[in-house]
Amino acid sequence: MSQLKRISITKLTIGSYVQAVSKQLSSVKIVKTGWVRNKKAISELKREGVIEVIIDINKQLETAQKDEATEKESQQKKITKSFEQELVSAKKLQDKMNTLLEATQKRILDNAPIDILALEQVAESIINSVTNHPHCLACLVRINHQKNSILEHLQRVAIMLAQNMVFHKVSFSESVAVVLAGLTHDLGKLLLPVQLQQYEALLTPQLRQKRLIYVKNTIDILKVSGGTPQLTLKICYQQMERLNGSGYPKKLTADSLPKISKLFAIIDEFDSLTSGFEGNKIALIDKAHQALMLQSPTIFDKNLLQSFIKTTGLYIAGSLVKLKTGKIGYIKEFKHEIPMKPIVHCFFNAQFDHHIEAKDIDLSGEFINDSIESTVDPKQFQLNLSDYI
Incomplete structure (x- = not known):
């Protein structure tokens, strides 16, 4: 029957x-x-x-x-690759993300439904790339940072979410929904009036509050387009909620917020701080971590923040650092058990202010007598990092 x-x-x-x-x-x-x-x-x-x-x-x-x-399990048991092996695929994936998100932006501005399935497939590709190599795609996207746009912000947030999902062995289907939220959560900002499209840091408190309508815009876009997972919708809807009840739109407190929404808020804010997205002064990685720590546990979950730092690294892939010997390079990858000693791709010497032969330095090496002195801003030395990957 x-x-x-x-x-x-x-x-x-x-x-x-x-x-x-x-x-x-x-x-x-x-x-x-x-x-x-x-x-x-x-x-x-x-x-x-x-x-x-x-x-x-x-x-x-x-x-x-x-x-x-069985299918999901096999997808999560992919053979890991070296940085160089994954780099070719990662570059193709970045091009695909750029093309798809630009097309998505155009459809939104034309009041047309967006292609949720295509975005979902890109979310799957991001997870697969991070499974192959946890830092390659993150390194590439951060190094190729150019426009400081909403679309670049979506990519970085999605990748950091994927890193956390893979590290904590979250199921593939749930991971896809979470990463999809990363790729779509700020799409509603594209529909804001011109006066509200300024960087948040430049707006009055009243206009900042009015600007939060973008959350509703995002949900409307996703619902009209159809096929969006419920978990994706939930994360996008709760993205501006904060643990002390000061958030938007429901003023939910810590007890009412799921773990993934708390983690999402940390990652979203971290990228805003370190990229200068939303008009903030760009914070170096260690300063961004400190800023988030100062806001925990009232605004951000302290345990999840520590877990996030452990997963993405004290010095995240693609960030520029200066070694004690004066060498400058970007973080290429690291082992989670020794995060203070990553592999750094060095190509410049700050002491003599000139380029050097590019090479990887594994700070965990037995005979390496060097360590990270600080993170640095590429503009300080007029360096274009995309020339060195």
């Missing part, structure tokens, strides 16, 4: 039996019935603009759930 249930496309799982399509974006009626046997089938429904389906819960394929679990 049939037992029908109406569900969102985001809750459709492998093994479900689709009786009918009940809601869609397209004006052309889509007729799809039968079992969902793989992830590709769900992706095709999303691509065709399906938002809601009717399933028969008495026709669930028992083996499908095992197949789905």
Whole structure:
């Protein structure tokens, strides 16, 4: 006997039996019935603009759930690669992110639905890249930082979220939803009136409060486009909530906020501080960590902040540092058990103010008598880091 249930496309799982399509974006009626046997089938429904389906819960394929679990597990057991091996793929992925987010921006400004499926696929690629090498993509994107735009901010936040998801071995499907939130959480800012598109640091307190409407804008964009996971929507909606209840829009306190929303707030604020996004004076990595620590545990969760620092590093990949010998280079990668001794790609000598032969220095090496003195601003030495990767 049939037992029908109406569900969102985001809750459709492998093994479900689709009786009918009940809601869609397209004006052309889509007729799809039968079992969902793989992830590709769900992706095709999303691509065709399906938002809601009717399933028969008495026709669930028992083996499908095992197949789905096996598929996700295999995706998380990818062979790790060296920095150089992953760099080629990472560069292609960065180009893909730039192209897709620019197209997304255009569609938003044209009041058209955005391609959630394409963004979801990029989120999967980010997770796969971070699984292959935890620091390569992060290093590349930070080094190629140019416009200080909303779109660049979305990329950096998404990658740091992926690093945390992979490090803590969060399930692949949940990780995708979290990283997708990173790629989309500020899209609503693109619809703000011109006077509110200024950097937040330049606005009056009254205009800053008014500017928070971008959170609602973001949710509207995601809902109209269809197919956005509920977890993604929840994170985007709670992105400006703070532990002491001073946030927006519901003034939720620590007890009411899920762990992922607390972590998201830390990562979002960290990138704003270290990139100068939102008009803040650019803070060096150690100063940004200190600023966040000073706001914990009242604004940010102290334990999650410490976990974030452990995951992304005391000196995050792509940041510029000066060694005690005067050499300058960017953080290439590090081992989590010895974060103070990363591999630094050196190419300049501050003491003599000239370039040197570029080479990697592994500060954890047995015969290396050098260490990090400080983080530095590339502008201080007029360095364009993208020339050295």
